Amino acid sequence: MSHPVLIIGAGVAGMTAAVELADSGIQTILVERKTTVGGNALDLYKAFPTDDCFYCFEGNRWRPGIRKCFYRSALLDQPNLVLKTNTTIKEISGEPGSFTVVLSVGPQYVDAAKCIMCGVCLEHSKAFDIVSPQCQPQAVTYDPSKADDGAKRAAEECPTKAIDLDAEPSEETVNVADVIVATGYHEMQPVNIDEYGYGKIPNVITQLELAQMLDPNGVAGGVLTRPSDGEPVRSVMMVQCVGSRDENYYPYCSKICCVFALKHANIIVLERENISVSVVYMDIRTYDRHERYYREAREAGVNFIRGRVQIVRPSTSGGVEVVVYDSLLDRYLRFDADLFVLSSALEAPEGGSEIIKALGLRESSGFVAPANPESEERVIVGDHVYACGTALGPAEVPESVTQARAVVSKILQSRRG
């Protein structure tokens, strides 16, 4: 009885669905276009709602699925699960319940099952890299565009013979009964929103970029410095709803950017010395239990300014001069910020629309939409096609994981008797 399930995307949602299906005895193919799994949850440092570090979720061991390193062995060692990294979907045909899918498998330069992360190759060549100490699979990556003389030597000296520099891309056809779309989201690059100067004015960054700067395992070891000149950051200004709730860009509320902006503000004010944070907002939308982040942020002295940004330009001190209209005071305020952080919209991932088209799914602002808009079963997006996590629209990790489990239970139910 082999009716495999294909899962597209190995973020927290795809990984959860894959491991739980495989554990239930179902053949599972997990396809990920990057060289490592984890998706957007990599490099986020601390996670709401528990404030655990994304690296190990210490206080949260009982809660499987939202832990980045939890599936270390399962992803490689679970016999029912085939993980294909560096792989995309080329073509989908066939009938619901019996899809034929052509996979474009990128060159597998490093055999993840063999690599022991000894680091020998890293010493010889810049083309090898460890994406994250917790990366899954636990293996180095190889970027052929950076190939140098050392690469050959690395291949020769690799103690486990894990490196194949001549690896070629290939194609593979699989037959699957069900498809799960878990392609996640992408943080919008607000280059077209002129008023914020992103990509033009130095020290204007996005929240995801800030998360990576705050990450103790990041390049700067978690110390906040100005990207332009490396000077220590003394003041941070954030602006909410960049590209969200805006008919010129995305009409929807990205739902979690208020919470992660507050999370970042609290980390900066409470864990770093002498850095002030101001947040410019229209509404602070902290749903559910996340309201506590808002209260905490205010108590910690984060400055909240209701209004919008009027002018952004480089300041004489090397930071960013920001003039804000404070609509509660009906006054204009001028700030000198070292970092200007945009809470940019969460949009559908690149290539998402091709998958939606290939499977004939409904779409909503670029994200996958439920097959029946009236139904509460949001995860059912087609006949034998499911979606979970942020592929369905902005969501936090716990919600993504819950949806992944809903998909697993739907598939298991559909196969009973």
Added chain:
Amino acid sequence: MAETDDKTGPPVTLIEPIDMTKLDPNFRKEIQNMPDGDEVNACFACSTCTAACPIANQWKYKPHQLIRMILLGMREEVLSSREIWECLTCFQCQERCPQGVRVTDIIFDLRDLASEEGKIPDAVKFLAKELLEKGQLYVVTADWEREDLDLEPEVPGLSTDEFKEILKRTRTGKIAGGE
């Protein structure tokens, strides 16, 4: 054409924005350290206080704006505002605030701070002087009401002398009795 000092920078805004570096970021701490100010940071600008206030429709700075100004560090403007003195101290704002900000008590604190710096409106100063001089704000006079009620013209046994003595040595004495 002769040299002019034409600026080629961005256009000048008509009304200069408030320069945050010129404000006093410690003002909120100062208020927090006053007896009733520890919750001031919790304010989330809902403006419930202003909705509750019976007099704010007369004011330039509404109660929620005064709290905003404290948080932003607009010390000078808050302490010189007439609003803090015109507050009726009815406690409506404080009773209704959903975040436990003691708005009225903070207004008392603001008056104290303003007084310390001599920022007292003349009318209030006048009242304080009256108090110092007479030992009471509303002097009981022999009038027809007392007569109708069969009361003696003077309040029996009322002596304000001791009270005046005490007042002289309080802050009221220092602030209003000075010159």
